[in-house]
Amino acid sequence: SAQTSTIEATVAPATVLDAVVIGAGFAGLYQLHMLRDKLGLKVQVLEAGDGVGGTWYWNRYPGARCDSESYYYSFSFSDELQQEWSWSERYPEHHEIRRYLNFVADKFDLRRNIRFETRVNRAWYDEDANLWHAETEGGERYSARFLITAVGCLSSANIPKFPGLESFKGDWYHTGRWPHEPVDFTGKRVGLIGTGSTGIQATPVIAEQAAHLTVFQRTANYSIPARNAPMSREEVQKIKAEYAAIRDLAKRSPNGHPFLVNQVSALAVSPEERLAQYEAAWETGGLRFRASFMDLLTSKEANDTAAEFIRAKIRSIVKDPEVAERLTPKDHPFATKRPPVDSYYFETFNRDNVTLVDIKAAPIVEITPDGIRTADAEYALDIIVFATGFDAMTGPLLAFDIEGRDGVPLKDVWAAGPRSYLGLQVAEFPNMFTITGPGSPSVLTNMPVAIEQHVEWITDCIRHMREQGIATIEAEPAAAEEWVAHVNDAANATLLPMANSSWYLGANVPGKPRVFMPYAGGMANYAKRCAEVAARGYEGFVLR
Numbered sequence: 001s002a003q004t005s006t007i008e009a010t011v012a013p014a015t016v017l018d019a020v021v022i023g024a025g026f027a028g029l030y031q032l033h034m035l036r037d038k039l040g041l042k043v044q045v046l047e048a049g050d051g052v053g054g055t056w057y058w059n060r061y062p063g064a065r066c067d068s069e070s071y072y073y074s075f076s077f078s079d080e081l082q083q084e085w086s087w088s089e090r091y092p093e094h095h096e097i098r099r100y101l102n103f104v105a106d107k108f109d110l111r112r113n114i115r116f117e118t119r120v121n122r123a124w125y126d127e128d129a130n131l132w133h134a135e136t137e138g139g140e141r142y143s144a145r146f147l148i149t150a151v152g153c154l155s156s157a158n159i160p161k162f163p164g165l166e167s168f169k170g171d172w173y174h175t176g177r178w179p180h181e182p183v184d185f186t187g188k189r190v191g192l193i194g195t196g197s198t199g200i201q202a203t204p205v206i207a208e209q210a211a212h213l214t215v216f217q218r219t220a221n222y223s224i225p226a227r228n229a230p231m232s233r234e235e236v237q238k239i240k241a242e243y244a245a246i247r248d249l250a251k252r253s254p255n256g257h258p259f260l261v262n263q264v265s266a267l268a269v270s271p272e273e274r275l276a277q278y279e280a281a282w283e284t285g286g287l288r289f290r291a292s293f294m295d296l297l298t299s300k301e302a303n304d305t306a307a308e309f310i311r312a313k314i315r316s317i318v319k320d321p322e323v324a325e326r327l328t329p330k331d332h333p334f335a336t337k338r339p340p341v342d343s344y345y346f347e348t349f350n351r352d353n354v355t356l357v358d359i360k361a362a363p364i365v366e367i368t369p370d371g372i373r374t375a376d377a378e379y380a381l382d383i384i385v386f387a388t389g390f391d392a393m394t395g396p397l398l399a400f401d402i403e404g405r406d407g408v409p410l411k412d413v414w415a416a417g418p419r420s421y422l423g424l425q426v427a428e429f430p431n432m433f434t435i436t437g438p439g440s441p442s443v444l445t446n447m448p449v450a451i452e453q454h455v456e457w458i459t460d461c462i463r464h465m466r467e468q469g470i471a472t473i474e475a476e477p478a479a480a481e482e483w484v485a486h487v488n489d490a491a492n493a494t495l496l497p498m499a500n501s502s503w504y505l506g507a508n509v510p511g512k513p514r515v516f517m518p519y520a521g522g523m524a525n526y527a528k529r530c531a532e533v534a535a536r537g538y539e540g541f542v543l544r
């Protein structure tokens, strides 16, 4: 109408970019570098935080460190980078990962194309102009041919809606929105809700400082000792000398880790050999434990042997048999929920200032001005820590409005669960790519490996389009449906769907559709499939 055109005429015309990238974590940084420095495109990254880091910008809770080992939880695309940077510990702490990502941003001069403190409210596809528009909370608009989401899989905080939270007189925090200044627990009575990877990392550290820590546990969890330690100069040098082989192995493995799964069944060896294998893996520590035998994630009987080994460890570590019993997981097979890795988690329950409360037996009823009330008791608290996880995978993409062709909201398209082709593109959302989106291996892998593969695939695809004069790429609905079915089959070929409280299934968020979201068919298989799709002229996509 005349009126709208008057309004539009008074707004400064937005610069048309080649790509808008949302998020400046591992994914957004690398995507910017590739599109700008390899293809020479005009790119704008929009980032809600006031610095780079993504998940590591927000997750600063006590004990936050990566469960993957530092030397391979890092970028592989630049040998110069991996030779220049030296990790100080076997598992990097959140500060160190932020320093690393800041180093990357400086080294590749990335900051000049990132707008910080800029949250995207809405993004929509304009078919006539074949452009994506992204509008920020501050009302600015960015328009580009491509929209690339680099919003992470675990960035939308899940804060359970317990009645009474607003009446609580103390302080409360969600681990994924931790203040930048350390929280002082000295002399405080602290309540921590949640015993996933985060709660298990934070518990020992908070217990050291607090007057008293009460851990509210809904589901007991298997956890493997991390065995964190400083890296010696010799280790660092050895790794740097072997980087080519390490990266190559990570790309060939099912989980993007530079170690292989033992190709022996847990049921094919004697009980003594099996025990020796588990003992050795327990001593080594970390996620390698899961690779002890080939069938831990496919045979319940094989899995039971690992689960029973860990249960026995819990009973041997925790002195009070009743507490040990409460800490012992019984309702899901080992590693069907993402296995936590810990530093003295179970040992912490031997401390006099730590209490474990079973909120499956007596659920939290409400939060009162003075603490937490469960079905059978009241706990007086000064601080509550929500280690209650995330609205995973779909949450970050549905946290703002994304509209595809004809203004169709992604929320509607995904009302019954995510549907996308290769986890990369949603039908009816032309020229939008989702880095590590639902339907891709993402969270079942060492994330930087999954991120690099997606970024490189997207970059090659855009290069191809430019060379061939192609204006749009869009997933065929049938290809997306087939992929969704394949993602389901891949999950069902494993024990993973047996954990009915897992965030992989969306089960941690009330009302969320129960769909197994990540692709469980293995990183290496997945990357091969993506490469084949591209080699066949982007099979399953419509290019115009």
Ligand code: N01
Pocket (backbone or CB within 6 Å): 065, 066, 067, 068, 154, 160, 193, 194, 195, 196, 197, 198, 199, 201, 217, 218, 219, 338, 359, 387, 388, 389, 390, 443, 501, 503, 507, 508
């Ligand atoms: O979240 P989670 P997280 N009432 O969802 C409980 C990655 N990560 O932040 O199991 C009471 O795993 C919930 O109970 P239940 C990693 O991939 C990586 O710990 O649903 N309790 C559970 O115990 C990880 O898997 C690192 O019954 C409630 C806990 O809160 C992912 O992030 C470090 C509740 C949430 O566990 C998420 O981990 C940390 C309620 N209403 C995390 N709602 C690295 O080191 C939830 N809970 C790389």
